[in-house]
Amino acid sequence: MNRTRVKAALTSDTALDPIRIQGWVRTRRDSKGFSFLEINDGSCLKNIQVIVEHNSPAGALLKDIQTGASVEVTGALVESPGKGQKWEVKAREVTLFGTADPESYPLQKKRHSDEFLRTIAHLRPRTNKYGALFRIRSESAFSVHQFFRDRGFFYLQSPIITGSDCEGAGELFRVTTLPPFPPAGASKTDVFQEDFFGKEAGLTVSGQLEAELFTCALGNVYTFGPTFRAENSNTPRHAAEFWMIEPEMAFADLSDNMDLAEDLVKHMTRHVVEKCPEDLELFARFVDKDLMENLDAILNNTYVRLPYAEAVQILEKSGKPFEFPVKFGADLQTEHERYLCETHFKKPVLVYDYPKEIKAFYMRLNDDGTTVAAMDLLVPRVGELVGGSQREERYEVLHRRILETGMDPADYWWYLDIRRYGTVYHSGFGLGFERFLMMVTGVTNIRDVIPFPRTPKHLEF
């Protein structure tokens, strides 16, 4: 007999006999002559209630079937005479696979703090909140592929290991097979000649450059994979390993790019709202009371499109005593971004055309000579969810920008080559997958939306 997942059992149209349920015991309540078991198998938020008669063969096992134990129950799915659930399982046979010593099993029926659950990251997906979160994470990932596939984008697996030591963003983690202590007197280059790749290698900080190469062949592509930044960042919004979605479109300008970002965020959000209503409800009740209202603002507004220069004007006129002064040419501080999308507009804001000095070399120089065609999507509570740009497709301009920012064009010969042979205007952006999950669940710490978070000094699981 195949197992029936709890989700299917709970939504059954009819009674079923026989039925087999397999899962983990969330709680046991003893009554006169029989016990109630609540079993969860991860298929959905809800548990299924199982009735075990004390004088049945299974009854003898009950003393060892405690919170956390893994069991199999065969019996009949029948209408529940009690309140609170439509269906329950009357057990005929129970198999106990693994006990969970109640003296040491860390999960209680009561609510635990997120900080504590992080210390038992191997067990936290067994809680209601984290089970719901990781089901939402899975559905969100699916919605990404669905979105792009429906629009004719191809999924590009950009490399994880990279040899370009300055992709533009962030510090690289080194990848090496060398012994930890180099021979005395060896120069840096000499050392890496002996290494696996014969040169210094690192983990990717972005798939963008590779995506640009492929978009100039396949038209529209996207990457969706892990990204690594060896920054000593210690904030609720940064992780050393995170997942990023990076679409790239040929024959697309900054306006097309902003259209795509807005459409993607709305599509992913709508997908979660439609496919995960029960799991989302948990977050709306216990994590963020305003969650549904906030998601409504994400879904049902046209996002504000605001040139950087106008954003600065709004901030200057706001009269707000910002800790950091607002001035043209300086990057927007977190407090400024929050003011714009949370207080002033109260909806997502796309800020674009930033001064070139505060943005990356590959962003397309505007005709004014001072700004670049960059855009950031700011959303309430999370801040920067998307960062992107139209790319500089003019060989001479790009070459000059590389030199201006103190880099060596020779390291980017292949990136420049794309501008020599059939160059086209193109655009793309990066969307932080975990930041999306924070936005859609109301969870305020990135460590709580990743299965096993990697942050400075944390690599336990």
Next chain:
RNA sequence: UCCCCGGUAGCUCAACAGGCAGAGCGGGUGGCUGUUAACCACUAGGUCGUAGGUUCGAAUCCUACCCGGGGAGCCA
């Protein structure tokens, strides 16, 4: 990396101005009940983050370090 706050029972926290270390939940035992984060009674459980210092006496004051949280920077 910088600034602020914190670390007391398995978990969440209290202990005023230095003077015998507590509660709720969880665990154990017994009772009750088609129960629903069940209920009632009893009970076990602590090197007060670590190391040093001040004091007759330190969970409490001081110093250093470790760990956690929040803010800032970096950005996704």
